[in-house]
Amino acid sequence: MGRHYIPNSAHKEEMLKEIGFSAIEDLFSDVPKGMVKEFDLPEGKSEYEVFTEMNEILGKNKTVLEMPSFLGAGTYFHYVPAHVKYIIERSEFLTAYTPYQPEISQGMLQALFEYQSMMAELYGLPIVNSSMYDWGTAIAEAALMTVRLHRGKRKRFLILKALSPEKKAVIRTYTRGADLEIVEVPWDEKGQLDLEKLKEEVKDSAGVYVEMSNFFGLLEENVREIGEIAHEAGAYFVVGADPTMLGVFEAPGELGADIAVGEASYLGSPMNFGGPRAGVFAVKNDRSLIRQMPGRIIGMSKDADGKRAFVMTLQTREQHIRRAKATSNICSNEALVAVAAAIHLATLGPKGLAELGEIILKNTAYLKKRLSEVGEVPFEGIYFKDVPVRFEIPYDIIHERLLERGIHGGYYLGKHFPELGETALFAATETTRKEWVDRLVEALGEIISEAEL
Incomplete structure (x- = not known):
């Protein structure tokens, strides 16, 4: 007896007759010729054969202990305590998806409420949603939100030129349908956001975005002044911040931010080849801002018996309300990553978070000092995690020869920032060892000497 594994394939x-087609191929009639191709797939393998092959492939991977890596540029190797993974793998967290009947998921709602509460304290703004996709989409949602707050009368959003190329791509793609004009404000000779250029561009802008340390890792010295310029022009001020720096630096809310964004996955999640992530999104306690926030907000209330209960206070996504009224169409759930961040943050506490930031600052300073011996750091200032270094020889040669020596170098900036020349971005975190940096600098010295011969 035949078995049909695809539902209704027997019919x-x-x-086809019901929808007016005579063959399956007719369903693809509007696809250009040559675009529909048959897949030349090999014969299937047994589970054990797949297991063996996958392990052979995985065996080629090298751990950071075998190959020290200085590649950062937005994805960093942080230490994640073992208990974080254990807790989020509990079934009540691991299987919890979008809560369509949220009040029956009291445990998950409480965990997200704790996440919001901790991020609110960390970012210095009282209202935080229960996460976006990632930092890039959080910026894009902030841009759209500032336009809505101006009722569409302002459709320009300013970002710093010294911003991650990936974030720029996300922002431009995400806001294209809304016909937003995304304007890049250049850096000055110090690598800081050019305040004079900002003053020229800010007129009629819906919002201004700045990061507390820019893509080059350079700490922005004029965040408060940038906010004042934005507000004087009637624009909303959006500040991005890495949560691991907020134990040692002022919070965005204290610097005048109306909206703050960031990346929660730097706490509690491994690199995972760049994902999944969870974007932080926080606003001031202003009703107009709260009503225009994307995503969900979890609140604390009381049930019919007067007991504490957690509820979904605000849910302006298109899944929950009429699509025309939605503030966002983000549908997937990054709640597990947000819960991991909350667990890690609770583990660290204020003192631990401050120590984490101090260690990263010290390691970054040591990396900068040593790299200055073999290359040129283009801007002076305080660096956090990333440090740009300019070389006299093509960086692709340097990178290839570093790999031969068992070291993964930095992120090449020349493709996206050609004005910086043969410059690469090297990163340090709390996991970076002194001997790794010394080994890197020794290798760079040898490579440069060999190239000059």
Whole structure:
């Protein structure tokens, strides 16, 4: 007896007749010729054969202990305490998806409420949603939100030129349908956001975005002044901040931010080849801002018996309300990553978070000092995690020869920032060892000497 693993496949002819087609191929008639191709797939393998092959492939990977890596540029190797993974793998967290009947998921709602509460304290703004996709989409949502707050009368949003190329791509793609004009404000000779250029561009802008340390890792010295310029022009001020720096630096809310964004996955999650992530999104306690926030907000209330209960206070996503009224169409759930961040943050506490930031600052300073011996750091200032270094020889040669020596170098900036020349971005975190940096600098010295011969 034949078995049909695809539902209703036995009724294929009947269904085609019902919709007015004679063959499956007719369904693809509007696809350009040559675009529909048959997949030349190999014969299937047994589970054990797949297991063996996958382990052979995985065996080629090298850990950071075997190959020290200085690649950062937005994705960093942080230490994640073992208990974080254990707790989020509990079934009540691991299987919890978008809560369509949220009040029955009291445990998950409480965990997200704790996440919001901790991020609110960390970012210095009282209202935080229960996460976005990532930092890039959080910026894009902030841009759209500032336009809505101006009722569409202002459709320009300013970002710093010294911003991650990936974030720029996300922002431009995400806001294209809303016809937003995204304007890049250049850096000055110090690598800081050019305040004079900002004053020229800010007129009629819906919002201004700045990061507390820019893509080059350079700490922005004029965040408060940038906010004042934005507010004087009637624009909303959006500040991005890495949560691991907020134990040692002022919070965005204290610097005048109306909206703050960041990346929660730097706490509690491994690199995972760049994802999944969870974007932080926080606003001032202003009703107009709160009503225009994307995503969900979890609140604390009381049930019919007067007991504490957690509820979904605000849910302006298109899944929950009429689509025309939605503030965002973000549908997937980054709640597990947000819960991991909350667990890690609770583990660290204020003192631990401050110590984490101090260690990263010290390691970054040591990396900068040593790299200055073999290359040029283009801007002076305080660096956090990333440090740009300019070389006299093509960086692709340097990178290839570093790999031969068992070291993964930095992120090449020349493709996206050609004005910086043969410059690469090297990163340090709390996991970076002194001997790794010394080994890197020794290798760079040898490579440069060999190239000059």
